[in-house]
Amino acid sequence: MPAQRLLPSTEAEDLIALVREIARDELAPKTAEAEAHERFPREVFRLLGKSGLLALPYPERFGGGAQPYEVYLQALEEIASAWMSVAVGVSVHVMSCYPLATFGTDEQRERWLADLLAGDLLGAYALSESHAGSDAAALATRAVRDSDDYLVTGTKAWTTHGGVADFYTVMVRTSDDGARGITCLLVDGGTPGISAAPPERKMGLTGSVTAQVHFDGVRVPVARRIGEEGEGLKIALSALDSGRLGIAACAVGLAQAALDEAVAYARQRTQFGRPIIEFQGLEFLLADMAAAVESARATYLEAARRRDRGLPFRRQASIAKLVATDTAMRVTTDAVQVLGGAGYTRDFPVERYMREAKVLQIFEGTNQIQRMVIARDLRNG
Secondary structure (H helix, E strand, O other), X not given: OOOOOOOOXXXXXXXXXXXXXXXXXXXXXXXXXXXXXXXXOHHHHHHHHHOOOOOOXXXXXXXXXXXXXXXXXXXXXXXXXXXXXXXXXXXXXXXXXXXXXXHOOHHHHHHHHHHHHOOOOOEEEEOOEOOEOOOHHHOOOEEEEEOOEEEEEEEEEEEEOOOOOOEEEEEEEOOOOHHHHEEEEEEXXXXXXXXXXXXXXXXXXXXXXXXXXXXXXXXXXHXXXXXXXXXXXXXXXXXXXXXXXXXXXXXXXXXXXXXXXXXXXXXXXXXXXXXXXXXXXXXXXXXXXXXXHHHXXXXXXXXXXXXXXXXXXXXXXXXXXXXXXXXHHHHHHHHHXXXXXXXXXXXXXXXXXXXXXXXXXXXXXXXXXXXXXXXXXXXXX
């Protein structure tokens, strides 16, 4: 059942209707098979790129859709309700473009941003390392200046699209000055010296490639540095604020899909001569699931509207990510319960939804980190 939306314009309404149609007709029929066979759907991202859905919140002059973030996130939610791996991939791609679009020079944007947004290229965001996850400032991948280039050496971990990305937004260490020694580079995926480890074997999102990416003396022109040396952590954290909203929208889409599946099953499944949705125990469970989904959606939309108005939104982004991903975990678990034994089988998608929900509480900053961000913002006023 499509969520009722309050959109800011007729154009936005038409856009969401188009995304819903693509999700229903092009994504949903392929999801189960691709996830079961752990197949990365590169052709789907090309389709979304040609439809303009990989560039929605960016300026028209560079080929973007110039949509408010609240509209982009609702489009992302529609994709997530059909295929979570693809929605997460869209969110990661959009976040990978953010440093260039926001912190790049006019010359850099003119040179590269249109290509990144055109739909043929797919991005990856390379921040985490095996010993630098929540503590991003501890990263060790190093870039050493060599005339007009940097030589990059190190390994990034948990990289969505690792090994299949056309470009990487990479955070590297250019000095030993702690958090102030990190720099952002935009690296072409075909640069010699880049290689990827075999994809991680994951509980869920098996249609999404996640892998370590190795940089072995990779030569990156200084012209591809985004911002100044030492500004990388500031850029990374700013990108994560917006990326967390993307994950919140994905989480709500997944929870909505689980709720819809549970309601449909409860309407047609009969016990003791009547549909099980008529039993109060299930009625109340489904009502709580619906309330949680609606509340999580309202939370991410309020954060997005603050972003669109140019207001501070870091705390609200962390709240949205925390609330929405905890909601997805709870609602998908409850959906399995509604379906009973059937929900524990692969004949129904809710078991996959439950597996997919777990990682949402972990990436783009664990939910424990979100609580730290929220508390720090409250402490500092």
